[in-house]
Amino acid sequence: SACARAGEWGAALTLLRRMRHAIGSEQGERQRRARGYVPPPTVVSYNAAAAACARAGVWQEALKLLQIMKSDGFAPDKITYNTALDALARASKWKVAVGLLRGMEKRGMQPDSIAIGTVAIACEQAGEGGLARDLLATADVVGKVVEAEARE
Known part of the structure; x- marks a missing residue:
């Protein structure tokens, strides 16, 4: 997350790559002994690297991390998607953001108000007010459902 705050997306990706490489490889074991412990990646690791990419405006890398994360057996969470949507919105890639938002729904993940709001702002800035x-x-419907569930 320090890399994300500093916008050091290259350093974040390098660190994540080292974490991924260290899992189950002989070379990874040698690296752990030589350089100290390299923890395995977690969803938080991927999210932090994606946040660094979003902050730096490297939206392609943020989306690539989403795919790598899935191929590594990790399930993206709402933070993962919100971070990718933020990267797309910052880059004015509203069409891709709408597609990703719809993809969340197809995968059974209900977008939260942050995800919807991020994409809505990107659409508005692109002249897609409707x-x-x-x-x-x-988002208003989602908010009401969340409120109703909280009362139960």
Whole structure:
């Protein structure tokens, strides 16, 4: 997360690569002995690296991390998706962001108000006010469902 705060996306990706490489490899074992312990990656590791990419404006790398994470057997969480959506919004990639938001829904993950709001702002800034309003109406419904569940 220090790399993310500093916008050091290259350092974040290098660290994540070392963590991934160290799992189960003989070379990884030698590296652990020579350089000290290298912990295995976690969802938090991927999210921190993606946040560094988002902050630096390297949206392609943030999306690539989403795919790598899945191929490594980790399930992206809402933070993962929100970070990728933030990277896309910062880069004015509203169409890709809408697609990713819809992909969350197809995978059974209900986008939260942060995800919806991020994409809605990107759409509004791109001149797609109608789509932004539709998304915000969805966010209002999500908010009401969350409130109802909290009362139960």
